Amino acid sequence: MNPYIANTESEIQKMLSAVGAKSIDDLFVDIKPAQRPKSFDLPTGKSEMEVVEHIRRLSAKNRNDLILFIGGGYYDHYVPAAVSALISRAEFYTAYTPYQPECSQGTLQALYEYQSSICGLTGMEVANASIYDGGTALYEAVMMAIRITGRKRIIMDGGVSPIYRTILRTYTSNLDIEFVEAPVAHGQADRAEIAKQLDDKTAAVILQNPNFFGTIDDHADIMSQAHKKGILVIASVYPIALALLKTPGEMGADIVTGEGQSLGLSLNFGGPYLGFMATRKEFIRKMPGRIVAETTDAAGRRCFVNTLQAREQHIRREKATSNICTNVSLCAVQASMFMTLLGKQGLRQLAQLNLDKAEYCRQLLEKIPGVKVKRSNPTFNEFTVHLNKDASKVIEDMIAKGFAAGFPLGRYYKGMENYMIVAVTEKRTREEIELYAKSLNEVLNS
């Protein structure tokens, strides 16, 4: 039985008679008997109580009790209660795309504020109202660079998340785009290697800061070299780190994307997350996704609308900038709430706290025999360590001690089987960090 159906038997009869049908089956006459399902073998419905209990049991089979020192682009940050409370307002989550601006000003203004904060954080001029997630945002940035330059070759620095790399490979190989990877040197972008690759067929070079190994860099030199050949620069960034770090805007990036999960979204086993995208004003028409703009109404009152819709699929169809329809509006609003609540000072302090805790952890790990911390450039809240054993085996042993100890680089990089990346967020207490170091020592040396 469907508990969310309203009409009673007598109402159904009245409605059928208004329609001129004898039964509901009559309304399905266009479906011929031969077209009926060959099978529709599904369980009978359960009560809410039963379903909740069933999922509670499934939920208990997941190990969310582990103390997380694993990051890899997805971080265990605290979500303030006010963010959770506000985003649970049905006016936000049960509305649809703001097609009718008069009764959607809440979503529209919130998205305008979101775009502004993303611009402020990245140092860029314009941002869209979100894309699915960090990886797909990077793919959309690649397609955007191809549209702008009319070229079809992409160079990716080896420090860009290998998770993103695997996605990009799918699209580039299926969509006939040349994709070149420039391996890192000593954990950071290899200037000479990238310079060698920059040519006048290249649409864009992709850089990430901090990169997947945790290394912080200033890519301004690479960016200006690329620009000399008419190549655009796509920067993939971690928004919490941007509270402290030189912005991609300051470095000269043309398109900025990133994963916004760390801005107040739960880990959710992979989604929904938030892809953000910002660019220079001159490229706004080439940017995919919805964009909200301020305007006025007939009475001169300030208001907000979706703009530049003429480049979107529902108008341009096969000539659209992108096929995107849905974005992740709710996640964008949630991130905006998070940035607003933390504010100018708070986000900086949060970033500093991440930095300090990671540094403390790094210092403890360095003292453990068999651990070498690789570092040429500074790092933020994640860093690479070299172990005297296979990292994936060490991480497995650490699970037994209650820790998700890091992410093994060997999973994506051949020859790096003894390396792992370790992430330390503001949620890790001194006690947890010390216990983590102690446990790692035990795993490695006993």
Next chain:
Amino acid sequence: MEVMEDYFYTKEHEWVRIEDNIAIVGISEYAQSALGDITFVELPEVGLEIEQFEQFASVESVKAASDIYCPLSGVVIEVNEELSDSPDLINRDCYEKGWMVKIEISNLEDKVNLMTSTEYQKFLESLE
């Protein structure tokens, strides 16, 4: 719908005015009125070589976007820079101030593929 005499037209509602070997191109009254308030005009770069009926520009309004096709083959020698700040010139004066592109004509015989003002007028009537 206003149609200028001495201009030539395409089925996609572009107009062209020919002065010696130079073609001045824009969109017709019918086109601008169908599009509504124009918000953006994308123009080609000077120096672009273009074939007759090739797409070389586009025009956007709030609810629509329309590609513009070149009525004659040639080389782009000038674009109307004013349109980048005032795309509404096309709405206000599509046949004069709202011109889009000047082209040095490479093959004037292509003209046979265009409609005269009388033919275009008839074409418009057939659309109604």
Next chain:
Amino acid sequence: MKLIFEKSVSGRRSFEIPVSDVGIKSEIAAKYLRQESAPLPEVTELEVVRHYTQLSRRNYCIDTNFYPLGSCTMKYNPKFTEKVAAFAGMADLHPLLPQLRRGETLAQGALEVLYEMEKILCEITGMDHYTMQPLAGAHGELTGVMMMAAYHKAKGNNKKYILVPDSAHGTNPATAAIAGYEIITIPSNDKGVMDLVQLKANLSPEVAGLMITNPNTVGIFDSDIDQIAQMVHSVDGLMYYDGANLNAILGRCRPGDMGFDVMHLNVHKTFSTPHGGGGPGAGPVGVNKKLAKYLPISRVVKRDDGVFALDYDYPDSIGYVASLYGNFALLLRAYAYILILGKEGLIEASNHAVLNANYLMAKLKKNFDLPFDRICMHEVVLSASRQAARGVHAIDIAKYLIDQNVHPPTVYFPLTVKEAIMIEPTENESKQTLDEFIALMLEADKLSQSDPESFHSFPKTMPVSRPDEVKAARELNTNYFQRLSSSSAKKVKETVSF
């Protein structure tokens, strides 16, 4: 209403960051640091709460208003799905855990949800396999079309074209174009369904496939679908089913049985996950045996020992289409929703969605033009042509409805119907709600005769009315900080009234 940035006061603070317990302060060399702090607002928590609460009150939503937005399936989003999605075991689960060595054991509950969902969706739609990765419907379309391309490439087929009906969602041609195909649009006939003569005329060995919704975007089920599938298959084309309208046919027919090779569905439509003001959604993609080997990796499998695991060993796979395993929290809500409805509940959903739409059609067709006067499925498309002749267009009727506390239906879509008003009531609405809506529509029609001029001032009851979209597109003020620095923006500021 002020922007949050305009409420900001330097030095004011809100959320307290804990004091560091590690006793060290790390510094990064200045050359790596930003020049100035990000210009985020400085406000108190109470101000944040008021700001967003006030913003929320400027939205219509399902929980406050009838929301018959055609093609969007604005069903009620049951509250318990929010509850299960918030279970810490689900919400706080790190996505990279199953990528660790033997890490699948750390996420058995989550992997089971994905595995079960695949089985359930296969049964509902008659497909053989699913991927949960695509993050929205359009993303699913791209995934599907890339698999179609992989199929043709492997067979050495030389394919150039994708066919789409003229009434299709814009995402279909947009997706096919991005995947490198040229589009051929097939017109509908006077009955509102695909013109088979036209289809035949456009079929050639170079056709890669056809993308279609059924019921289509005018709310009509195309009974010729088997024949269409046969025709497309005869040139080794593939049939793509856009699942946007699946809510009409649950238990009545299945895309797999109709001859479709690949499809996506929108969980925010058929399976009632919240729309979130325009997302997030999720767009699982199903395929039959022909395309199974091209599905994205990773895939969720159940090993012989009963353990759920991620499997990457599919050499013909198109690869990864998203970073992780899909929009898990939404797939979880959809799973919970399907379990509560069960077989009968799903059938009932379609039954009542279709009954409600036909009831609206029956009651409105005297006063509004009906482009196709026949039984409809889950949505009905009317035309406001008659009212437009009086100077009252579809958009004016939409604005009238806003004043009456109803979210307007979709207007001006599908593009094949002039002055289209596309109404999708969903199965959750009661006869009373529908009757009230009917009364409003009839009132609007009456008013279009007695006082057409009055429509131009609608809506009157909202904080704003008829925003100037031309100005928005010309000035492109999309960033508060950019506006502060540009001169043309000053003009905007002066005209603002609060």
